[in-house]
Amino acid sequence: xxxxxxxxxxYIAPPPAEETYYEAHEPTILGGGFILAVFAVxxxxxxxxxxxxxxxxxxxxxxxxxxxLYSLLILNEKLPMVGTIWQHFNAxxxxxxxxxGLSIIVALPLGVVLGRSQTVDAMFDPFITAFNATPRLVFLxxxxxxxxxxxxxxxxxxxxxxxxxxxxxxxxxxxNADKLLINVVRSFGANEWQINKLVVLPNSLPFIIAxxxxxxxxxxxxxVVAEFFGGTEFGLGVIMVQASQSYRVDILFAVLIIFMVVxxxxxxxxxxxxxRLSRWRPAKIKTF
Amino acid sequence: MNAWIYEKRxxxxxxxxxxxxxLVWEVIFSGLVKLNPLFMxxxxxxxxxxxxxxKSGKVLFELMVSVRxxxxxxxxxxxxxxxVGTFMGWRQKVGYALDPLMTALYASxxxxxxxxxIIIFGVGVPGKTFLIFVLSxxxxxxxxxxxxxAVDQLLxxxxxxxxxxDKDIYFKVIVPSVLPYIIAGGRYAIGxxxxxxxxxxxxAASAGIGYMIAFYGxxxxxxxxxxxxxxxxxxxxxxxxxxxxxxxxxxxxxxxM
Numbered sequence: 001x002x003x004x005x006x007x008x009x010x011y012i013a014p015p016p017a018e019e020t021y022y023e024a025h026e027p028t029i030l031g032g033g034f035i036l037a038v039f040a041v042x043x044x045x046x047x048x049x050x051x052x053x054x055x056x057x058x059x060x061x062x063x064x065x066x067x068x069l070y071s072l073l074i075l076n077e078k079l080p081m082v083g084t085i086w087q088h089f090n091a092x093x094x095x096x097x098x099x100x101g102l103s104i105i106v107a108l109p110l111g112v113v114l115g116r117s118q119t120v121d122a123m124f125d126p127f128i129t130a131f132n133a134t135p136r137l138v139f140l141x142x143x144x145x146x147x148x149x150x151x152x153x154x155x156x157x158x159x160x161x162x163x164x165x166x167x168x169x170x171x172x173x174x175x176n177a178d179k180l181l182i183n184v185v186r187s188f189g190a191n192e193w194q195i196n197k198l199v200v201l202p203n204s205l206p207f208i209i210a211x212x213x214x215x216x217x218x219x220x221x222x223x224v225v226a227e228f229f230g231g232t233e234f235g236l237g238v239i240m241v242q243a244s245q246s247y248r249v250d251i252l253f254a255v256l257i258i259f260m261v262v263x264x265x266x267x268x269x270x271x272x273x274x275x276r277l278s279r280w281r282p283a284k285i286k287t288f
Numbered sequence: 289m290n291a292w293i294y295e296k297r298x299x300x301x302x303x304x305x306x307x308x309x310x311l312v313w314e315v316i317f318s319g320l321v322k323l324n325p326l327f328m329x330x331x332x333x334x335x336x337x338x339x340x341x342x343k344s345g346k347v348l349f350e351l352m353v354s355v356r357x358x359x360x361x362x363x364x365x366x367x368x369x370x371x372v373g374t375f376m377g378w379r380q381k382v383g384y385a386l387d388p389l390m391t392a393l394y395a396s397x398x399x400x401x402x403x404x405x406i407i408i409f410g411v412g413v414p415g416k417t418f419l420i421f422v423l424s425x426x427x428x429x430x431x432x433x434x435x436x437x438a439v440d441q442l443l444x445x446x447x448x449x450x451x452x453x454d455k456d457i458y459f460k461v462i463v464p465s466v467l468p469y470i471i472a473g474g475r476y477a478i479g480x481x482x483x484x485x486x487x488x489x490x491x492a493a494s495a496g497i498g499y500m501i502a503f504y505g506x507x508x509x510x511x512x513x514x515x516x517x518x519x520x521x522x523x524x525x526x527x528x529x530x531x532x533x534x535x536x537x538x539x540x541x542x543x544x545m
Binding site: 035 | 297298302304306381385386388401402406408479483486490498502506508510513514517524527
C-alpha cells in the first residue's frame with residue numbers, strides 16, 4: 001500500500017538517450033563503409049571504364065579473388081602449379097611454428113641471462129643492436145649457402161626474424177623486475193634459480209608476450225620472404241611467386257588475403273592474452 | 289682513471305666484445321680450422337675484398353643505385369604519411385573511415401605484394417620505389433595520426449588567450465608536439481624501407497647493394513658478400529641509432545616513446 005502512494009510527479013525521468021544508432025556506431029559504420037566502398041570501386045572500375053589489354057593481365061577484381069579463394073580453400077581444387085592450397089598452407093605453418101619455437105627456446109634463457117648480468121649485457125649489446133636494426137633478410141644469401149636450398153634456410157630466416165624482438169623484450173622485462181622484491185626473496189634465502197622463478201619471470205611475462213606478438217609478425221614476414229627465395233617446393237610464398245610469374249593475380253591476392261587474415265587473427269589472439277596477463281598491473285606496460 | 293673506466297664500463301665492454309668477436313673469428317680460421325672459401329670467410333679476407341671493390345669504385349656505384357629508389361620512396365612515404373595522418377587526426381570522421389583499412393594493411397605482411405609490384409612496375413627504380421613507399425608509409429600515417437590526436441587542447445587555448453594567431457598555434461604548439469611522433473615513426477619506417485629495397489633487389493635487379501649480396505652469394509665470393517652484408521648492417525645501424533640520437537637531442541622530454 002505504502003509503496004503505491006509515491007507521487008510520480010516527484011520523480012524526474014532522465015532525458016532519453018539522444019544518441020542515434022548512427023552516432024553510437026559511427027566508427028564501425030564509417031570504417032566498414034570505407035572498406036566496402038574501396039572494394040566496390042575496385043570491382044566496378046573495369047566494368048565501367050574498361051581496361052587496356054596490358055592492364056588486364058595484372059588485374060583481378062574482388063569477385064575473381066573471392067572465387068579463387070572459394071575454389072582453393074573450400075573446394076580444395078588443385079593449383080595450376082603444384083598441389084592444393086592446404087598442402088602449401090600446412091608447409092608454411094610448419095616452418096612458421098618450427099622457426100618461432102626455436103627462437104623462443106633460444107631467446108628466453110638468453111634474455112634472462114642478459115637481464116640479470118650487467119657484464120654479459122654490455123658485451124652482447126652492440127651485436128643485438130646491430131642485428132635488430134638490420135633487416136634479417138640481408139643474411140638470406142649466406143643462409144642459403146650454409147643451409148642449402150630448402151626447408152632449413154626458411155627455418156633459419158624465420159628464426160632470425162623472430163628471435164630479436166623476443167630477446168629484447170625478455171631482457172627489458174627481466175631488467176624491469178622489482179629490485180625490492182628480489183631483495184626480499186633473497187633475504188629469505190632464495191638462490192638465483194628461485195629468484196628467477198618467483199620474481200623475475202612472472203614480472204616479465206607481459207613483456208615476453210608483447211615480444212611474442214612482434215616476433216609472430218616478423219616470423220610471418222620471414223616465412224613469406226624466405227619462401228620467395230628459399231627454393232622449397234611447398235609454401236604459400238612459393239605459390240605467390242609462381243602465381244605472379246604466370247599472371248594469376250587472383251591467386252596472388254587470394255594468398256595475400258590468407259596471409260592477412262592469419263596474421264590479424266594470431267596478433268589479435270596474442271593481444272587478448274597480453275591484456276589478460278597485464279590486467280592486474282596498475283600502470284600500462286610499456287612495450288617495445 | 290678508475291672512475292673513468294667505471295663510468296664508461298658499458299661502452300668499453302661493448303667495444304671489447306666486438307673486437308674480440310672479430311679477433312676470434314680471424315684466429316679460428318687462420319689456424320685452428322681449415323677455411324673453405326666457398327663456405328666461410330674471415331675478417332682479413334672480407335676487408336681486402338671490401339678494399340678491392342672500394343678502390344674500383346664499385347661500392348660507391350652500387351650504393352648510388354640503391355640510394356635513389358630509397359630516397360624517392362621514403363620521401364613519398366613521409367609526405368603522403370604526414371598528409372594522410374594529419375587528415376585522420378584532424379577530422380574525426382576521416383580518422384574513423386580510414387583507421388580499419390589502414391590497420392589491416394599495416395598488420396599484414398605487405399612485402400608479399402613484391403612479385404606483383406615488380407611485374408607491374410618493372411625491375412628498375414619505379415618498382416623498388418613503390419615497394420619502399422608501400423612498406424614505409426604506414427608508420428608515418430599512424431604516428432602522425434596519434435600525434436595530431438594527442439595535441440594538448442589546453443595549450444592551443446592558452447596560446448589563443450595570450451593573443452596568438454593561427455601561425456603561433458601552428459608553430460608553437462602543433463608542430464612541436466607532433467614532430468616527435470613523426471620522427472619515432474621514421475625509426476620504424478627506415479627498417480621497413482630497408483626490407484623493401486632488399487626484397488626488390490633480391491627479387492629482380494641488376495645492380496644495388498642488395499643485388500650485390502645476392503650476386504656474390506651466387507658466385508660463392510663469400511668474402512665480398514660479407515663485405516656488402518656489413519655495409520648494409522652499418523647503414524641500418526647508422527640510420528636507426530642516428531634517429532634515436534636525434535630524438536634524444538631534439539626532444540629530451542620525450543625519450544623512450
